[in-house]
Amino acid sequence: MFRDYVASILLIIGSAVMWILGVSDYGAIFFKLSWSLLCLALVFIFYKIITGNLTKKFIKDSKARYTFKKGILIILLIVLAFAIVQIWVENTESLTISYGIIAAGVAIALQDLFRNFVGGIVIAVSGVYRIGDRVEMGGEFGDVMDIGILNTTMMELKGWVDGEQPTGRLSIIPNSIVISGTIHNYTKDHNFIWDEITIPLTYDSDWKGAITEFLELLKKETGDLSSQADKEIDRLGEKYYLPRKVTEPSIYVRLTDNWIELHLRYVTDSRTRRITQDKLSRMLMDRISGNDRYEIASENIIVVGNHKVQIIDSK
Numbered sequence: 524m525f526r527d528y529v530a531s532i533l534l535i536i537g538s539a540v541m542w543i544l545g546v547s548d549y550g551a552i553f554f555k556l557s558w559s560l561l562c563l564a565l566v567f568i569f570y571k572i573i574t575g576n577l578t579k580k581f582i583k584d585s586k587a588r589y590t591f592k593k594g595i596l597i598i599l600l601i602v603l604a605f606a607i608v609q610i611w612v613e614n615t616e617s618l619t620i621s622y623g624i625i626a627a628g629v630a631i632a633l634q635d636l637f638r639n640f641v642g643g644i645v646i647a648v649s650g651v652y653r654i655g656d657r658v659e660m661g662g663e664f665g666d667v668m669d670i671g672i673l674n675t676t677m678m679e680l681k682g683w684v685d686g687e688q689p690t691g692r693l694s695i696i697p698n699s700i701v702i703s704g705t706i707h708n709y710t711k712d713h714n715f716i717w718d719e720i721t722i723p724l725t726y727d728s729d730w731k732g733a734i735t736e737f738l739e740l741l742k743k744e745t746g747d748l749s750s751q752a753d754k755e756i757d758r759l760g761e762k763y764y765l766p767r768k769v770t771e772p773s774i775y776v777r778l779t780d781n782w783i784e785l786h787l788r789y790v791t792d793s794r795t796r797r798i799t800q801d802k803l804s805r806m807l808m809d810r811i812s813g814n815d816r817y818e819i820a821s822e823n824i825i826v827v828g829n830h831k832v833q834i835i836d837s838k
Contacts, residue, residue: 531571534564555610562606566599590670594647597672608741635699639673642698646670652708657793659707663694673698686797709793713755713763715748715770716793718800722807723782729816730783734774735752737787740806741772745789745799752790767825782820 541557574592582588597663645651647670652658656667658677664687665677676694682690700706709716722737724730742749752770770790787807791799811817 528609531564531567534560534567537630538564559607559612562610566603570595570599593670597647619784635671635697638699638702639697641700643672645701646675646698649701650711651706656711659709661696661700661704663696665689667696668805671698675700687794688797709722712759714754714793715752715755715790716796717788718791718796719789720787720800720803720807721809722785722787723779723821724785725782725818725820728783728818728820730776730785733785733817734776736810737785737807738772738774740810741774741787741789741803743804744803745772745791748790748792781822 531532538667539556539559541553541560573595578588578591582591598823652667652670652675654670655665657680658665658667660743663679664681665679665687666742667675667677669676675698677696678689679692679694682692684690722733724733749770749772750809756768756770771789775786776784787803789799789803811819
């Protein structure tokens with residue numbers, strides 16, 4: 524507990540020292556330094572009090588607690604900036620034009636920085652994504668770990684890893700992406716996505732029997748998810764214009780030159796897509812391997828005509 528306030532105590536001591544030195548010839552500067560250090564100490568103490576035991580007592584969810592701390596920090600920094608300006612700038616009216624010119628020059632020189640800052644405000648206000656959301660933006664895919672003033676930090680998924688699994692690498696994305704880029708959020712307002720497994724069967728296979736058997740398996744294994752998806756779609760319909768979507772498992776047939784493709788479509792949780800796909804694939808393989816009516820197709824090359832084959836000994 525005491526260690527959390529060491530910095531504040533040192534700042535208060537520094538403020539007192541600056542106040543004592545204010546009796547010198549440069550008293551005005553020391554007085555301003557004293558007030559600045561005191562403001563910094565008060566902001567630090569207030570932040571520790573608000574985000575300490577009080578936050579843990581009233582906000583149980585760790586994600587909500589983290590977001591609350593971030594919001595309090597940003598507000599206190601803005602208040603501190605205004606306080607410092609009031610301390611050091613005595614006649615603000617006479618400096619208005621100069622500040623405008625300086626601000627315009629800084630805005631041009633640091634336009635990317637300002638875009639990132641505005642993007643951070645847009646994220647906080649609009650909630651385009653939150654801490655813990657699974658998103659894809661700027662060509663990067665991952666789980667949001669931190670939303671800063673200028674950047675968003677994600678735990679990268681996919682990358683060189685096959686499937687939606689963590690690579691262990693952190694991706695730092697500028698917040699300006701929300702202004703001019705496209706954001707794909709996999710967990711905003713709902714937690715399901717549609718997924719498909721494609722099975723190629725030979726034309727000699729009993730494809731109608733396969734459809735019946737595979738569809739029964741899909742309904743059995745994903746029935747609970749389909750029911751949950753129905754409820755979430757109803758909630759989405761209250762917020763957005765969303766025509767009714769079919770969440771029941773289904774199988775679509777596509778004919779090719781070499782085989783019959785069965786596209787097995789089903790609903791799954793966005794965070795466990797690969798696990799669900801792996802489970803279903805294993806169960807489907809058990810059904811196929813244990814039944815001589817189904818045969819997995821593969822691409823074959825048929826050579827027609829008379830061809831002379833000559834084996835040349837390189838020795």
